[in-house]
Every structure is written in structure tokens, then in C-alpha cells.
Amino acid sequence: MKTLMIQGTTSDAGKSTIVAGLCRVFVNRGVKVAPFKPQNMALNSAVTEDGGEIGRAQALQAIAANIQPRTDFNPILLKPNSDTGAQVIVHGKALSNMEASSYHDYKKVAMEAVVESHQRLANEFDALLVEGAGSPAEINLREHDIANMGYAEKVDCPVILVADIDRGGVFAHLVGTLELLSESEQARVKGFIINRFRGDIKLLESGLTWLEQHTGKPVLGVLPYLHDLALDAEDAIAIENNVSDSKIAIKIPLLPHISNHTDFDALRLNPEIDLTYVKMGEQITQCDLIIIPGSKNVIADLAFLKSQGWQDDINRHLRYGGKILGICGGFQMLGQKIYDPDGIESTIQEEGERAITGLALADFTTTLTTSKTLTQVTGQLTLMGKQCAVQGYEIHCGQSHGPALDAPMISDLSTGTHGSDGFISQDNQIVATYLHGLFDHSDVTNVVLNWVNERHGVQTNIDINQHREGQLNRLADVCQQHLKMNEIEHILQAGVTTTSKAHN
The missing domain is CATH 3.40.50.300 (P-loop containing nucleotide triphosphate hydrolases)
Structure with missing residues (x-):
């Protein structure tokens, strides 16, 4: 070779x-x-x-x-x-x-x-x-x-x-x-x-x-600056978006250990969606949807979220009828408590236990475990009577249990012991899932946006797989031409x- x-x-x-x-x-x-x-x-x-x-x-x-x-x-x-x-x-x-x-x-x-x-x-x-x-x-x-x-x-x-x-x-x-x-x-x-x-x-x-x-x-070539080249980032977060006609506003708190932020590329690239990452020291202002993203250190990031006053912003958002979506670590943060008995992420203790109080927006708890769930899955997403097939992948330490999970966001999972994932709150304002890659397919994006606002008016949806192929071919053409x-x-x-x- x-x-x-x-x-x-x-x-x-x-x-x-x-x-x-x-x-x-x-x-x-x-x-x-x-x-x-x-x-x-x-x-x-x-x-x-x-x-x-x-x-x-x-x-x-x-x-x-x-x-x-x-x-x-x-x-x-x-x-x-x-x-x-x-x-x-x-x-x-x-x-x-x-x-x-x-x-x-x-x-x-x-x-x-x-x-x-x-x-x-x-x-x-x-x-x-x-x-x-x-x-x-x-x-x-x-x-x-x-x-x-x-x-x-x-x-x-x-x-x-x-x-x-x-x-x-x-x-x-x-x-x-x-x-x-x-x-x-x-x-x-x-x-x-x-x-x-x-x-x-x-x-x-x-x-x-x-x-x-x-x-x-x-010198084997000089590659031009490729404006608007949008490919999966290795680590740096692409925060720019090109909004031409904002019909729905989404805010994502920028956590110190945010992981798999490529989950949101299809939303960020949509010219009709105003997706904004909320940085340290900023307030989560009025929007249609707040997404709490995945985290590599969910306990430290939850403590950071609280220190920024974002918990108050999230509660105010809900009082005014806004919607919340938690993904992976963000899902875990929505519960009553996150336990870490083996000290996998933190030595924080509450009432003699290695644990941290969650946002307490749903009745479940999460216990971090030494084993990590790594799997590709398919299932059926259901929101407000709308259904579509969904596929994605799970990367997380910890298992969640509690009554809130009796109303899952995703059912008929291809893997796992429970056959379902996440939850939908009784008032229909909060949903959560362990699945990454949720928005990679436009059908899922349509269902979620319809749940956020039935009159959102978004006409354009990005199929990230098709978009990625176009960008790779564009990149290859440039390499062929300039190298x-x-x-x-x-x-x-x-x-x-x-x-x-x-x-x-």
C-alpha cells in the first residue's frame, strides 16, 4: 500500500x-x-x-x-x-x-x-x-x-x-x-x-x-479560498449562517464541551432558519426553539449552563409558550438529577451523593456508567400526530429512567432493550432524544419544525447527505484544477x- x-x-x-x-x-x-x-x-x-x-x-x-x-x-x-x-x-x-x-x-x-x-x-x-x-x-x-x-x-x-x-x-x-x-x-x-x-x-x-x-x-498548488464551503467540521464550530428570509428562530447555548454540533448543520445552512449559538455572557433571547445540545462532560456543562443564568432563560421561554429540544447530554440535563457514582465526569456532590440536580423539566433521572452506548439506529418519530422514519446514531455514557420516558419521542428502535427513545412532555412543549443526526434528513426536519410552529412557513429543507456530496464534488474539482x-x-x-x- x-x-x-x-x-x-x-x-x-x-x-x-x-x-x-x-x-x-x-x-x-x-x-x-x-x-x-x-x-x-x-x-x-x-x-x-x-x-x-x-x-x-x-x-x-x-x-x-x-x-x-x-x-x-x-x-x-x-x-x-x-x-x-x-x-x-x-x-x-x-x-x-x-x-x-x-x-x-x-x-x-x-x-x-x-x-x-x-x-x-x-x-x-x-x-x-x-x-x-x-x-x-x-x-x-x-x-x-x-x-x-x-x-x-x-x-x-x-x-x-x-x-x-x-x-x-x-x-x-x-x-x-x-x-x-x-x-x-x-x-x-x-x-x-x-x-x-x-x-x-x-x-x-x-x-x-x-x-x-x-x-x-x-509548491504543489495554491488552493483558493472557498467561500461557503460547508463540510462536517472536525471540531471548530461553524457559527455563521446565511439567513435570507427568517421564518423560524432557533437558539443553542454554546456549552464548553459541546459535542457533535454537526447535528445542526442542516438547520444552520437553511436560509429560512435563523440558528444562533448563544455564547458565554449572552442571554437566550426570544426565539421559537431552544436546543440543548450534546456534551462530553454533561455535569460540568450543566453547572456552566446554570452559572450563565440560562436556566432562568429556559424557564421564561417555556412560560411564553416556547419549545425545547434536548439531544443526548441535553436530554440528560432536562431530568431531575444526573448521578455519577463512579466519578466518570465529576467529583461534584449533592447531599452526600456524586450527583447534580438537573433542570427538573421532566420526571426522570440519569446515571452515568463506565460503558458507552455506540450504535446506529432507525426508528419512528412521532410529533403532534405527524410521523416519519428516522435514523441516527447514539454516543453516550449513562442510562435514563423515569415516568417521563413512558411517552417516547421515537419508537420502534432497531436496537436497544427498550424499543423507544426520549420523551414528549405532557404539555407538548419539551421533547428529547439520545439520537444524533436527527436533522440529516428533510422529512424529520419538517416534522420537528411543524411541532415548533405549525405556521412556520419554511419551504426549503436541506438534505445534509445530498448537500455533502455536492460539496465534496466541488472540493474535488477545485483540487483537480489548482493542485x-x-x-x-x-x-x-x-x-x-x-x-x-x-x-x-
Whole structure:
């Protein structure tokens, strides 16, 4: 199997997007290709068909490669649950929570899992397109590195370095990063890609010539700034929306550990829906619907929600007839209490128990457990007499029980012991579910919007799967046009033996 790694001079340089674009380009060229990210740190994740968990970016890249997501595409996933710690997920399954110092010592074991996945993929695919993490020049993280050059050296693969010119200082980023690498690592870098350029390319040409002459490595392309490119975010929250004719207003409190915010992309991209993330220090003002999103640390985020005064905003919203939707962790927050007997997320205690009082808007409680539910499901959504098929996925620690769940939001589940999910309040103002991906299909969005306001008037609905395909094809076309694809394919095929030389 041929392997090519895309590394960046910084986080958010465009690595995820470029790997996705290249996956689609190579598939179109008849190459059986797979994506790979040795180590990902992100709260946006996806459930694979075999019941594992990987980073959302690798699921997107798998779609770009026209294959089903699998755990081997992202063997190590870190989901931060504090400023210094994270849940460590190996081959799709949660191993434990680790502090940063402990994980640093664990990296030698983690590398074994990375190599194991790499070797399995080598038996099946012609090519592997690998995404690095952060920057390879982070000196403090170089020891036992598995995310960037440590992996590249282990599997002996070439590297292309990507920099974001829109940030400024692109030549310093590229030359400085190269300078901080070891001699063998520098030799692995076979060329550069400059990302997010806007302006007259002729004004950049002298800089490109200097870069090639100074480093002896080719510039393999300059990708333009793609306005309105909307693909599943790896972690950063896309808060912008393009509202042309607002017919319904939705507010989402921006929790510190918000997870799987891609749940709301179909709503955010809808020009007739005004979706706003409410930031720290802001008030949840008048709207039609408040969505309480998923959370990686539901107890800490619930405490944060209360500290912001948002509980009062939510109660006022309900008094004026507004609607509430809770998803996953947001579902758990709506109950009477969340118990954490094993200290999975917190050491907070109330009345001698490891627990926190919920928003008390429904009669149920949740107990966090050491095991995590990871499954893809289908079912039947029913709201105000309207029904439609729904499919999504569950990623959560904890089980919820109580009388409120006797009136489920979703029934006829394809998996699970209870056959139903979530609840609908007796006054019909509050609904909740564990299912992520609820709005990925327009039929579900129609039913939910009809529940929020029967006279909402929204005519446009976004099928996120169709939208994603269009965006991936657009991205591939841009890569094909602006990158030197023949040279990139040659680098992939030749490996580290490729001789670097400047190309004007």
C-alpha cells in the first residue's frame, strides 16, 4: 500500500479538507483509497457500522472515498473532558480517562494500535491518505509522537506540508516548520500546498519562486479560498449562517464541551432558519426553539449552563409558550438529577451523593456508567400526530429512567432493550432524544419544525447527505484544477525516494 501524509503548519490549516478532496480525486482516478488519521483530538465523532467511534473528519473522508467509515481510519481518538484530560478511545472503544501527562507515557502503546490499523488497511487498499494533527514542529510533543512525523518515520511515508495563507505569514510558517524538523523529517517533506488564497495569483508568484529556491521543494498548488464551503467540521464550530428570509428562530447555548454540533448543520445552512449559538455572557433571547445540545462532560456543562443564568432563560421561554429540544447530554440535563457514582465526569456532590440536580423539566433521572452506548439506529418519530422514519446514531455514557420516558419521542428502535427513545412532555412543549443526526434528513426536519410552529412557513429543507456530496464534488474539482495532481500522484507512488526539486 502506498501512503501519503498531509501535515499542516498549524491547526486548522486545511488538512482535513484537503485529505477529503484528495480522496475524492483519487477515487475518480480509479484508485482504491482510504483515509487515515493516527491520532485525532475532537469532540465531533461518528459511529461506525461495527459499533466503534472515530473522528467526524475521518467519517467525512471515508464518504469522500466512497467507502463506509471504520474504526481503523482513526485508531486513536481523544475526546477532551477538561483542560488537562481526555477520554482515550482506541480502535473505536473508550479505554479510560487520562491526564495529559499520563497519555504522554501511553503513546508507545498507542503507536502499536496505530501500526496495527495501518497494516490492516495495507492488506485491502491501494493507497492511504493520512491526515496529521496540529503541527509537526511542536517541540514539546515530539517525543513518542504518533500524530505527525513520528508516524511518518514509523511507516516510512512522504509528507506534503500545508499552510493557510489567509492567516498571514505563510512563508514563515512553511520555512519555520521545515527548519524545526530533523534532517530525516525534512527529507520526507516532498512539497507544499498553500491553502485559502484570495487575490491575484500573479502577486504571489515571486514568493512561490523564492520558497522553492530557498527550500529546494516544489509548491504543489495554491488552493483558493472557498467561500461557503460547508463540510462536517472536525471540531471548530461553524457559527455563521446565511439567513435570507427568517421564518423560524432557533437558539443553542454554546456549552464548553459541546459535542457533535454537526447535528445542526442542516438547520444552520437553511436560509429560512435563523440558528444562533448563544455564547458565554449572552442571554437566550426570544426565539421559537431552544436546543440543548450534546456534551462530553454533561455535569460540568450543566453547572456552566446554570452559572450563565440560562436556566432562568429556559424557564421564561417555556412560560411564553416556547419549545425545547434536548439531544443526548441535553436530554440528560432536562431530568431531575444526573448521578455519577463512579466519578466518570465529576467529583461534584449533592447531599452526600456524586450527583447534580438537573433542570427538573421532566420526571426522570440519569446515571452515568463506565460503558458507552455506540450504535446506529432507525426508528419512528412521532410529533403532534405527524410521523416519519428516522435514523441516527447514539454516543453516550449513562442510562435514563423515569415516568417521563413512558411517552417516547421515537419508537420502534432497531436496537436497544427498550424499543423507544426520549420523551414528549405532557404539555407538548419539551421533547428529547439520545439520537444524533436527527436533522440529516428533510422529512424529520419538517416534522420537528411543524411541532415548533405549525405556521412556520419554511419551504426549503436541506438534505445534509445530498448537500455533502455536492460539496465534496466541488472540493474535488477545485483540487483537480489548482493542485499539480500528477506530481502528487507521483509522490504517492514513489514514496520517500522521490527527489525534491523546485518547480516554477
